[in-house]
Amino acid sequence: MLKVIVVDDEPLARKGMQVRLKEFTELDVIAECSNGEQAIEAISRLQPDLVFLDVEMPGMDGFTVLKQLQQLNSPLPYVVFVTAYDHYAFNAFEVSALDYVLKPVEPERLKQAVEKAIKVARADDSRLHKGQLAEAVARLTGDDADNILQRLDNAEPVVNERYPEAISIKDSGEITRVPVSAIEWVDAAGDYMCIHTRDGQTHILRRTMKELEQELDPRLFVRVHRSAIVNVHTIAKLQMLANGEHQLMLTNGQAVKVSRSYKDRVKQVFSQ
Structure with a gap:
């Protein structure tokens, strides 16, 4: 079974996600978090396999959670972003997440995301994916994750107009920017x-x-x-x-x- 943590600042959203995830016998929801600080503590301590992470949360957004985990050298789980953003704008996140689902969460779309997570886990590709996730988050957010979120809030293009200031290169266990x-x-x-x-x-x-x-x-x-x-x-x-x-x-x-x-x-x- 995949150990799962649900992160969302909306209580009803967390409850709804937990109810739907209970339908999958391959998943075990071990914790829920209402903000970024709780998420960092729970992910570091419990080391889940999969996290359903809300993008827009007050105080600390989903991007910042991942950046903080990376800086702490904490093992990165598979991540499925949960967001209310339009599909076209979310193309920017596809390189840095296993998958994403839009709010309100549709059962069929959630099923697709879960099946993808299970397939990747069974392929024992966690080391490669987690390394790609860490590099992609660094490339996509740079030093200011809030700027990316602001551009999305304003429905501004992200992928075609923003280019990274540095490229992350992994070699012999080290990442050079x-x-x-x-x-x-x-x-x-x-x-x-x-x-x-x-x-x-x-x-x-x-x-x-x-x-x-x-x-x-x-x-x-x-x-x-x-x-x-x-x-x-x-x-x-x-x-x-x-x-x-x-x-x-x-x-x-x-x-x-x-x-x-x-x-x-x-x-x-x-x-x-």
Whole structure:
């Protein structure tokens, strides 16, 4: 059975969630919390497998709860966010939560979330998921979780207009935050990304080029090849080679090949 904690500042919401969760024999609700402080204490002490976490709570919201747990190095459970926000706005949270359900909670939607939690738990993927959850929360909220919530309250876009100021890279049990502004260029090496920074370091990140490209501000970074992304501020010149192909020369002396399919994107940089 999965040990479950329900966190919501509304008593009726907590009661309703507990009643519905009793229908699942695979779940055991071991505690309920009415605010963020209680949630942090209960999660740290009881170490549940799954938490149904309300996003908007007075005093300490759901994002802050996760950030505090991360700072305490407390084991992170699977998280299903519970929120009254519209579905389109909640796309911002999908990368950092196992799932989400909207208020008022519909039985079928709750069933889907529970089944997903059970499936992931049975796959014994907790270590990977919890690491992804910690990194995603850091990337999404940055240093100010309230700012994200305010943008959602105002129905402002989150995913397409807000880009992280740093990228979290996990290596040998450590997580390093690399400032995006320090990245000069990125190239693919098999299943890994090599992130080259202006201090001469190379950081290895396990993520696809497409995923990384979506996290970087297109005003600052340009895809020049299926296996390369370049910071526009590091571009010194565009060269045409004897064979008709193009390459970029960066300010650090690095040459980066430009593929034909991305040539027009690169030329746009020089027209700005």
